[in-house]
Amino acid sequence: MNIYMLKVHIIEWMRHLVHFILLYFKSSQAVRMENIALRSQLALYVQRYEKEKLPSPTPTSVFRQLWVFLSKYLGNWKGLILVVQPATVIGWHRTAFKFYWRKKSKKLGRPTISPATIHLIKRIHKDNPLLSPEKIHERLLALGIEKTPAPNTIAKYLPTTKKPPSQRQLQSWKTFLSNHHHELWATDFFTIPTLKFQVLYGLLIINHQSREIVFFGVTTNPTAEWTIQQFRNATPFGKVPKYLLHDNDPIFRSKAFQSFLQSSAIVSKKTAYRSPWQNAYAERAIGIVKRELLDHIIPLNDRHLHSLLREYISYYNNHRTHQGINGKTPITSLAYLPSSVEETKLESTSLLNGLYHSYKKTG
DSSP, rough: OHHHHHHHHHHHHHHHHHHHHHHSSSSSHHHHHHHHHHHHHHHHHHHHHHHHHHHOOOOOOOHHHHHHHHHHHHHTHHHHHHHHHHHHHHHHHHHHHHEEEEEEEHOOSSOOOOOOHHHHHHHHHHHTTTTTHHHHHHHHHHHOOTTTHHHHHHTSSOHHHOOOOOHHHHHHHHHHHHHGGGGGGEEEEEEOOOSSOOOOEEEEEETTOOOOEEEEEEEOOHHHHHHHHHHHHHHGGGGOOOOEEEEEOOHHHHHHHHHHHHHHHHHHEEEEOGHHHHHGHHHHHHHHHIIIIIIIIIOOOHHHHHHHHHHHHHHHHHHHOOOOGGGGGGSSSOOOOOOTTTOOEEEEEETTTTTTEHHHHHE
């Protein structure tokens, strides 16, 4: 951002702040009348915009930042924004979150290599396809190339030779899941950005047979001790599964967590590296939570996120149907007698401020 653009950015923000401060010196009646005056002009513009098909205005960076802020402190913001879709505002927040952490994060590990080095690696591999990354590394050293990449780095730029899982491997894993789905739980972590660009960590535990989300937790700093406590809360009175399916996260593989599983008579089943398909139920449940809840709401902090997840997971378990269990809900719901549409009367209950509704027959 050059000096001119920075100046324009600051001036636009100052205008918004001045208007905001002036509102405190106006009476409630004056604010209402000004609101009506502005709305009438906006309605006229919208009418002309839709009738004459005018080009959409281009939101400035200050406008995007302002609406990301308003989306958290204005309850009915989705009904007020007209120039863009509400999903666009959520996207602006995600973009700002990535930009914030990209600037804040420090690059760790090996330094990046130049495009010329990558080209040379690919050229040597093309001319000598049988050479391993170690041999290419030695060849570069012999040629006196400065800052020669390590063999592991060289391997990243070579065509992958990893084969997909064989039919036998797929069948053996599917057979295990099918034979033990009634005594199998799965778990995984997921991350959520907040309004202030912090990263929250969620833990989800799901029952394979019923698809019920048995337990969830939210924290800013997941540790083995915290994870063990979550599983204690999820398994009261010795109500434990026989198997627990998880990935190779260091917390799940830690000595403390594995000792806890052994003391609870739970068999640890680790998935293969880079094989999320082996923990498909937990991965899918997390994807559903993100698509149906977190893509529409930006949490303020861990308490706010915990409240949102508690309400959504109650809806997920009690009202959301699943194809994998023949269109039923994870927690068995009431069975109603068949009735025609004309004879059916429904009572709806709003959930998550109207994002979803649950229904029940009243007569």
